[in-house]
Amino acid sequence: MLKLVSPDQSFLSRYETARTAAFKAIADAPGFDPNAATGLKWSARFVAHLRANLQVLAVGSPGRLRKQVAEIETDLDFREFAQYCAKRPRGKKKRTDMEALIGIVEQLFDYDGFCKDKVNGAYALVRQHKQRLCPYCQMHHVNYHMAPLKKDLNLRPPLDHFYPKSKYPYLATSLFNLIPSCEQCNSRIKLARDPLDVGLVHPLETAPILGFESGWHSALPLRSILEVKHFEFAFVGKSPEAQDFAEFFQLGKRYEWYDLELLDLVRKFRKYRDLPVLLRSAIDPVEYALSFPATAAGQRALGGLLVDAAQRIATHR
Numbered sequence: 001m002l003k004l005v006s007p008d009q010s011f012l013s014r015y016e017t018a019r020t021a022a023f024k025a026i027a028d029a030p031g032f033d034p035n036a037a038t039g040l041k042w043s044a045r046f047v048a049h050l051r052a053n054l055q056v057l058a059v060g061s062p063g064r065l066r067k068q069v070a071e072i073e074t075d076l077d078f079r080e081f082a083q084y085c086a087k088r089p090r091g092k093k094k095r096t097d098m099e100a101l102i103g104i105v106e107q108l109f110d111y112d113g114f115c116k117d118k119v120n121g122a123y124a125l126v127r128q129h130k131q132r133l134c135p136y137c138q139m140h141h142v143n144y145h146m147a148p149l150k151k152d153l154n155l156r157p158p159l160d161h162f163y164p165k166s167k168y169p170y171l172a173t174s175l176f177n178l179i180p181s182c183e184q185c186n187s188r189i190k191l192a193r194d195p196l197d198v199g200l201v202h203p204l205e206t207a208p209i210l211g212f213e214s215g216w217h218s219a220l221p222l223r224s225i226l227e228v229k230h231f232e233f234a235f236v237g238k239s240p241e242a243q244d245f246a247e248f249f250q251l252g253k254r255y256e257w258y259d260l261e262l263l264d265l266v267r268k269f270r271k272y273r274d275l276p277v278l279l280r281s282a283i284d285p286v287e288y289a290l291s292f293p294a295t296a297a298g299q300r301a302l303g304g305l306l307v308d309a310a311q312r313i314a315t316h317r
Contacts, residue, residue, distance in 0.1 A: 049075075
């Protein structure tokens with residue numbers, strides 16, 4: 001996993017102001033009465049708790065967000081809400097009182113409104129992160145482009161709710177809960193699975209960056225490796241934390257698709273070894289095969305896989 005860059009302080013301040021204003025526009029509106037709307041006697045106290053913690057819920061660090069989750073889940077009344085969100089039923093089994101409270105929380109932390117905010121919304125947040133690759137898989141670019149004219153090209157990556165908003169609707173617009181990611185990781189792999197259930201590290205807390213290795217190997221000499229069937233590899237974590245992450249996002253299976261890219265590396269190393277001796281001595285073999293510095297892996301699609309495999313192939317005879 002790649003470590004995200006935290007937005008600068010001026011953006012954090014603007015973001016907190018915008019999210020606080022959006023909350024208060026609902027909570028301070030005439031006739032706003034959570035207890036009456038839900039029938040739950042503690043709804044107003046819950047909203048008051050959220051108001052008291054607006055700074056944390058807007059721009060709090062991942063650790064502070066987890067602390068807020070713990071506070072809600074241990075409160076004798078609020079835990080009922082947390083448990084309902086965690087196992088939200090369907091159809092006739094839904095509780096009208098809890099559904100009403102979820103609706104109120106979704107209004108207070110309006111994700112759709114955040115996405116439409118052109119100044120402090122989704123595009124602004126993605127621009128702040130300056131993320132080139134999906135931090136989860138490192139396979140895909142997270143394209144960003146916001147043109148000044150309405151009809152121009154506008155692109156941004158999906159924002160994954162690291163702690164799922166279906167389970168924690170009060171974290172729907174928490175800045176450090178919104179991770180620029182690729183469509184595969186967000187909508188096909190992670191979905192609403194909760195990293196808290198498996199102790200997964202947060203992309204803004206990864207220090208050092210989680211390491212992975214390709215395990216590339218072959219029983220054949222380099223000159224005889226002509227097809228993908230002539231070598232094996234497996235994308236795995238270098239530490240228990242990294243392996244947990246790889247399993248959560250099914251990276252091992254997904255990286256199997258890129259065997260042709262590794263075969264291309266083998267071909268480049270064969271070409272390198274055919275260079276004149278003096279020229280080889282002046283060229284780094286790994287950088288020659290990769291066509292980018294190994295230190296730039298985090299800025300290149302498949303960079304982690306390619307760098308590790310290149311380093312292994314470089315020593316293969």
